[in-house]
Amino acid sequence: MPDEVSFTQLDNEVWSELTSLPRSLAETIARHLVMAHEMLDNDPERAYEHATYARRKAARIGAVREASGLAAYHLGKWQEALSDLRAARRITGRNNFLPVIADSERGLGRPERALEVTRSGGVETLDIAERIELRIVASGARRDLGQPDAALVELHVPELKERRARPWVARLFYAYADVLLELGRMESAREYFARASAVDQEGVTDADERLAALEGLDIVDMDDDVIWTDAEDPEPAPDGGTGAGPGEGPPGPETPSAAKSPER
Numbered sequence: 510m511p512d513e514v515s516f517t518q519l520d521n522e523v524w525s526e527l528t529s530l531p532r533s534l535a536e537t538i539a540r541h542l543v544m545a546h547e548m549l550d551n552d553p554e555r556a557y558e559h560a561t562y563a564r565r566k567a568a569r570i571g572a573v574r575e576a577s578g579l580a581a582y583h584l585g586k587w588q589e590a591l592s593d594l595r596a597a598r599r600i601t602g603r604n605n606f607l608p609v610i611a612d613s614e615r616g617l618g619r620p621e622r623a624l625e626v627t628r629s630g631g632v633e634t635l636d637i638a639e640r641i642e643l644r645i646v647a648s649g650a651r652r653d654l655g656q657p658d659a660a661l662v663e664l665h666v667p668e669l670k671e672r673r674a675r676p677w678v679a680r681l682f683y684a685y686a687d688v689l690l691e692l693g694r695m696e697s698a699r700e701y702f703a704r705a706s707a708v709d710q711e712g713v714t715d716a717d718e719r720l721a722a723l724e725g726l727d728i729v730d731m732d733d734d735v736i737w738t739d740a741e742d743p744e745p746a747p748d749g750g751t752g753a754g755p756g757e758g759p760p761g762p763e764t765p766s767a768a769k770s771p772e773r
Contacts, residue, residue, distance in 0.1 A: 510540060510559075518543045523572040532568060535659040538563045538573065545576045553583040564593070571600035582609055588618035600661035604631035615646065638677035641668060645684045652688070661688045672708075679709035683716050699723050 516539035523542065527535040541559040548556040560580040563573045578593030590613045594606040611626035627647040635643065644663055651660035664685045671678045686701035696724070702723065705716035 510544060514540050514541070514543055526570050526572045528571075534566060538567050538570075538762065539579050542572065542576050545580055546658040549583060553580065556580045557584055557586075566594075567663065569600070571603075573598045574600060578606070582613060585616060587613040591617075597627065597685070604634050605636075605639050607635065608639060608646050611643065611646045611650070615650055615653060620650035623647070623653075637668070638675070640664070641677045641681050645680060647730070648684055648688060652691070657688060657691050661685070661692065664688065674708040674710045676709075676711050676713045679705045679711075679714050679716065681713040683719075686716075686717065695723070728755065 511726060516536040519527075519539040519542055524539060530538065539684060541563045544565070545556045545559040547557070557580040560573075560577040564577040567573045567611060574597040577757055578590045578597060581587075581593060582590035584729045591610060592614070594610050598604065598606050598610070607626060607629065611623045614620070614623040614626060624647060627643050627650070632640070632643065643748075648660040648663040651663055652659070664681065666681070668678070668681055669685065671681075682701045682705035686698045689698035696728055699720065702720040704718050706720055709716055
């Protein structure tokens with residue numbers, strides 16, 4: 510572990526959970542949690558190593574089980590993610606893990622259970638980003654069951670009128686566009702991919718690429734400049750743009766769908 514990584518970099522709320530441990534152990538666990546968080550997107554294997562080390566030393570700490578569960582989720586270790594995130598929910602009493610728990614059920618091939626999670630108690634306590642992520646997971650579960658029309662209904666929420674540039678808005682528009690495309694509603698899909706691209710300032714989706722494919726264009730990345738060119742042999746857009754894990758949505762948190770997972 511780099512010497513410059515300090516326990517003081519850990520979120521204060523998470524640090525408070527570690528204060529029940531001996532000071533030296535708490536500082537060590539904190540440093541591993543910092544590394545797990547920082548490496549989750551770019552090096553999930555290393556993030557998993559740090560998180561599981563913390564879990565071995567402090568399995569009764571909610572923040573530790575959360576970190577371990579999210580790291581497992583990013584690697585597609587669905588059962589392990591479920592175990593840790595359910596434990597984290599039980600220890601902390603927080604419900605913000607629900608989208609990732611539901612998406613892990615999908616990863617295990619249990620869309621019916623995923624839908625049960627999306628309707629379980631505690632959903633009303635989620636913030637708007639978490640509620641939208643849960644709807645995206647529910648939509649993906651419907652698609653798993655071969656119910657694309659029902660998948661679209663899951664995403665019929667007032668937030669489809671949202672105009673702010675927020676990651677959860679981009680993910681909602683993207684997921685909606687993806688279902689529209691599966692249903693053969695090409696023009697509507699193009700509209701929502703364009704809307705997703707317009708509000709996706711943090712790059713949580715590949716809406717630009719999906720839109721370009723629908724327009725018969727290629728995107729050429731020239732260092733920091735992106736150039737759209739006519740495609741000689743455009744490939745059809747993929748049917749299932751997914752988030753991290755099995756979640757039907759943009760690649761990006763978590764996402765509980767999350768996978769990159771749904772951002773918490």
